[in-house]
Amino acid sequence: KAGVTQTPRYLIKTRGQQVTLSCSPISGHRSVSWYQQTPGQGLQFLFEYFSETQRNKGNFPGRFSGRQFSNSRSEMNVSTLELGDSALYLCASSLAFLAGGRGTDTQYFGPGTRLTVL
Amino acid sequence: AQTVTQSQPEMSVQEAETVTLSCTYDTSESDYYLFWYKQPPSRQMILVIRQEAYKQQNATENRFSVNFQKAAKSFSLKISDSQLGDAAMYFCAFLIQGAQKLVFGQGTRLTINP
Numbered sequence: 001k002a003g004v005t006q007t008p009r010y011l012i013k014t015r016g017q018q019v020t021l022s023c024s025p026i027s028g029h030r031s032v033s034w035y036q037q038t039p040g041q042g043l044q045f046l047f048e049y050f051s052e053t054q055r056n057k058g059n060f061p062g063r064f065s066g067r068q069f070s071n072s073r074s075e076m077n078v079s080t081l082e083l084g085d086s087a088l089y090l091c092a093s094s095l096a097f098l099a100g101g102r103g104t105d106t107q108y109f110g111p112g113t114r115l116t117v118l
Numbered sequence: 119a120q121t122v123t124q125s126q127p128e129m130s131v132q133e134a135e136t137v138t139l140s141c142t143y144d145t146s147e148s149d150y151y152l153f154w155y156k157q158p159p160s161r162q163m164i165l166v167i168r169q170e171a172y173k174q175q176n177a178t179e180n181r182f183s184v185n186f187q188k189a190a191k192s193f194s195l196k197i198s199d200s201q202l203g204d205a206a207m208y209f210c211a212f213l214i215q216g217a218q219k220l221v222f223g224q225g226t227r228l229t230i231n232p
Binding site: 031033043045048050055056088090094096105106107108109110111112114 | 151155162216219221223
């Protein structure tokens with residue numbers, strides 16, 4: 001099976017702009033999670049989507065948003081970019097059974113999108 | 119809230135030797151998973167090993183094994199016969215069963231000396 005793919009791999013934007021990142025999960029995986037990685041804050045959870053619904057959200061401002069499509073592909077959007085948004089954005093997918101399921105919560109990561117805000 | 123602590127920012131080991139990376143976590147949950155991921159310079163996060171909290175047996179994957187001490191909330195990773203390709207940042211992570219939010223430690227940078 002093909003792994004998780006993310007596009008684009010690199011992005012350079014200026015403050016105030018907005019950006020959209022894309023993630024295609026492993027075939028058959030229904031859950032997509034997004035993480036931000038920075039040297040100062042480490043890896044932080046942004047949000048998770050399952051069956052086109054946001055199920056979990058991390059502690060990020062409303063400028064960070066996302067969505068999931070019927071084919072499980074997901075996008076995240078950051079509006080009004082700030083310098084501090086410069087980071088590696090990682091997407092991960094998992095099978096994620098509904099509540100009560102077991103053994104399917106392992107997340108597999110994509111290569112990431114490196115966002116630089118100037 | 120769950121927290122994960124990796125107390126060793128950096129570790130180094132001679133090629134072919136054994137190294138152990140430490141991880142402790144804090145949670146009030148009883149049903150959860152623990153993971154070790156590695157992130158080489160390519161930045162691709164790669165799953166190394168996984169442990170379900172309800173299983174008493176320690177997980178092993180070839181040269182990688184864990185020492186899971188549930189009461190002590192400790193989850194260390196042992197790498198045997200270290201290879202140059204093992205050089206990477208290693209992250210310990212925690213996930214509550216049924217939730218898709220990984221909580222990561224700060225990472226341990228592992229260097230392999232030839």
